[in-house]
Amino acid sequence: MTAAERELSEGRPRVPGMKPAVEAERLVKQYRGRAGTVDAVRGVDLRVRAGEVFGFLGPNGAGKSTTIRMLTTLMSITSGTARVAGIDVMADPDAARRRIGVALQEAGLDPRQTGRELLVLQARLFGSSRAQAADRAQELLELVDLVEAADRRIKGYSGGMKRRLDLASALVHEPEVLFLDEPTTGLDPASRLTVWEELRRFNARGTTVFLTTQYLEEADQLCDRLAIIDGGLIVLEGTPQQLKAELRQRRDLNADPTLDEVFLDATGRTRERLAGEVQEVSA
Amino acid sequence: MSAAQQAGVLGGRALREGLRTPESLAPTLFIPVFFLVVNFGQAGKIFPSSSTAFLHGQTYAAFQLPISLLLAASFGSAALYLVEDIEGGYFDKLRAAPVSRSALVLGRLLAEAVKSVFITAVLVVLALPFGVSIASGPLGFLLLLVLTSLWAVVFAGFMQLIALKTRSAAATNSGGLVFFPLLFLTPNFVPRDLLTRPMEIAATFNPVTYVMEALRSLILQDFAWAPLVLGFGVVAVLGVLMVALNVRLIRDYD
Numbered sequence: 001m002t003a004a005e006r007e008l009s010e011g012r013p014r015v016p017g018m019k020p021a022v023e024a025e026r027l028v029k030q031y032r033g034r035a036g037t038v039d040a041v042r043g044v045d046l047r048v049r050a051g052e053v054f055g056f057l058g059p060n061g062a063g064k065s066t067t068i069r070m071l072t073t074l075m076s077i078t079s080g081t082a083r084v085a086g087i088d089v090m091a092d093p094d095a096a097r098r099r100i101g102v103a104l105q106e107a108g109l110d111p112r113q114t115g116r117e118l119l120v121l122q123a124r125l126f127g128s129s130r131a132q133a134a135d136r137a138q139e140l141l142e143l144v145d146l147v148e149a150a151d152r153r154i155k156g157y158s159g160g161m162k163r164r165l166d167l168a169s170a171l172v173h174e175p176e177v178l179f180l181d182e183p184t185t186g187l188d189p190a191s192r193l194t195v196w197e198e199l200r201r202f203n204a205r206g207t208t209v210f211l212t213t214q215y216l217e218e219a220d221q222l223c224d225r226l227a228i229i230d231g232g233l234i235v236l237e238g239t240p241q242q243l244k245a246e247l248r249q250r251r252d253l254n255a256d257p258t259l260d261e262v263f264l265d266a267t268g269r270t271r272e273r274l275a276g277e278v279q280e281v282s283a
Numbered sequence: 284m285s286a287a288q289q290a291g292v293l294g295g296r297a298l299r300e301g302l303r304t305p306e307s308l309a310p311t312l313f314i315p316v317f318f319l320v321v322n323f324g325q326a327g328k329i330f331p332s333s334s335t336a337f338l339h340g341q342t343y344a345a346f347q348l349p350i351s352l353l354l355a356a357s358f359g360s361a362a363l364y365l366v367e368d369i370e371g372g373y374f375d376k377l378r379a380a381p382v383s384r385s386a387l388v389l390g391r392l393l394a395e396a397v398k399s400v401f402i403t404a405v406l407v408v409l410a411l412p413f414g415v416s417i418a419s420g421p422l423g424f425l426l427l428l429v430l431t432s433l434w435a436v437v438f439a440g441f442m443q444l445i446a447l448k449t450r451s452a453a454a455t456n457s458g459g460l461v462f463f464p465l466l467f468l469t470p471n472f473v474p475r476d477l478l479t480r481p482m483e484i485a486a487t488f489n490p491v492t493y494v495m496e497a498l499r500s501l502i503l504q505d506f507a508w509a510p511l512v513l514g515f516g517v518v519a520v521l522g523v524l525m526v527a528l529n530v531r532l533i534r535d536y537d
Binding site: 072073074075076094095097098100102104105106107108109110111112113117121122124125126127153169 | 304375378380
C-alpha cells in the first residue's frame with residue numbers, strides 16, 4: 001500500500017491540518033427498555049475527510065441509522081464524542097445543524113405543501129429572507145429537475161420525485177456535510193441512477209457525503225471509502241478497492257471479489273442469512 | 284431569524300395545512316352547533332329568559348354558548364398533524380434544522396389560536412338567531428375571541444404532549460376524550476351555586492369551570508372583572524405549563 005492509499009484508507013485529511021468532516025470517538029448509544037438495556041452502538045470510531053463520499057454499510061439493526069441520528073443531532077449520545085465540520089454535536093447542536101444537510105430513510109416531506117413551499121420554508125428556517133428563500137428554492141428545483149412539478153402538492157409526487165425533493169431540501173443552506181440514510185431504498189433503477197448522478201454533482205461542488213445504503217453496488221459506485229458496522233461496532237473500513245484486494249489476498253482468490261463478498265466476509269453472514277437484510281442491485 | 288419569527292413561519296405552514304384540509308373543520312363547527320341547538324331545545328323552556336335571573340334577560344342559548352365555544356376550541360387538529368409529521372419523517376427534518384425548540388412547539392399552537400379565532404367568530408354569528416348577543420359589547424367580543432383561542436392553545440398543547448410522548452395517532456385521539464368529563468364537571472347547565480354539593484366541589488376543582496364562567500360573563504353581562512381575572516389566569520398558568528412541558532419533551536426527544 002502506498003502512503004497516499006494508507007492516508008486515504010485511514011480518512012486522514014487530503015490537506016494537512018484540514019479538519020475531518022465527521023469525527024466520532026467511542027460513540028455509544030444505549031436504549032433502556034422494559035427488557036433491559038440495549039446496546040445499539042457500542043463504541044464507534046469514525047473519521048470522514050472533507051470532500052469525500054463515505055459509505056456506511058451494515059445489515060439491518062447493525063446501528064447504521066442510530067449512528068447517523070446521533071451524528072445529525074437527532075438522537076442523544078450515551079457516551080463518546082461526535083464532531084461534524086469541527087463542531088461537537090452535543091455541545092453546540094445548532095451550530096452543527098447549520099453545517100449539515102439531512103435526508104433520512106423515509107423522505108421526510110409534508111404531503112400537503114407544494115415542492116416549492118417546502119423548499120422556501122426550509123430555507124426560511126435556515127435564516128434566509130423571503131426573497132432569498134424563493135431564489136434558492138427555484139435554483140434547487142432546477143438542480144433536481146422538479147421545476148414543472150414545483151407548484152403541485154407533494155402527495156402527488158412519485159417516489160423518485162419525493163426523494164429528489166428531499167435531497168434538495170437537505171441542500172437549501174449549502175451544507176458542508178450531507179447525511180443520507182438509504183437515499184435510494186424503494187426507488188426504481190432509473191430513479192436510483194438519477195439520485196446517483198445528483199449525489200456525484202453535489203459532491204463535485206465540495207459537499208462531503210455520508211451515506212448509508214443496503215445496496216452494495218451503490219456503495220461500490222459512489223463511495224471513496226466505506227465502513228461496515230455490525231452489532232454496533234465497525235468491523236471493516238477502507239476504500240472499496242482496498243477491501244476487495246485484502247480479501248482477494250487473504251483468500252488467495254483468482255479475481256477481485258465483489259463488495260457483497262467483502263460484506264459477507266466482514267459480517268460473518270452467509271447469503272442465505274443475508275436474504276432480506278442486504279440486497280444486491282445494479283442500476 | 285428569531286424564535287418568534289421561526290414560530291411565525293411554522294405557524295403559517297400549519298395554517299396552510301388546515302386550509303388544505305377543510306374537511307377537518309366540519310366536525311369542529313358541526314358538533315358545537317349541534318350541542319347548542321340540542322341543549323337549547325331541551326332546556327330552553329325550563330329556563331325562560333323572563334323569569335331566570337342567571338340569564339340576565341337573554342335566552343338559554345346564551346348560557347349554553349360557552350360550552351359550544353370550548354368544545355370547538357378543544358377540537359384542534361394540531362396534535363394529529365404533529366403525529367403525521369412524526370410518522371412521515373418531516374418532524375425529524377424540522378428537528379435537524381437550527382430551529383428553536385420552542386418555535387417547533389409554538390408554531391402549531393399559534394396556528395391553532397388563529398383557527399380558533401375564526402371558528403369562535405363563526406359560532407357566535409351562528410348563535411345570533413337563537414337570541415344570543417354579547418352583552419359586554421365589541422371589546423367583550425374581542426376578549427371572548429382571545430380567551431377562547433387561548434384555551435385552544437392550552438388544549439392543543441396538552442394533546443401535543445400526548446402526541447410527542449406516544450407518537451401514535453390512536454393514543455392522541457383517545458387523549459382528546461379527556462375533555463368530555465372536564466366539560467361536564469362544570470356548571471354547564473346551571474350556575475355553580477345551583478349545582479348539588481358534590482358537583483359544585485368537582486366544578487370548583489375543574490379549571491374549565493373558570494374559563495367557562497369568564498366566557499359566560501362576557502356574553503351575559505357587562506364587564507365582570509372577577510370571573511375574567513380567574514378565566515384569563517387559568518389559561519395563562521396552564522398555557523405556560525403546556526408550552527414548558529412541550530419544549531422539555533422536544534428537547535429530550537430521541
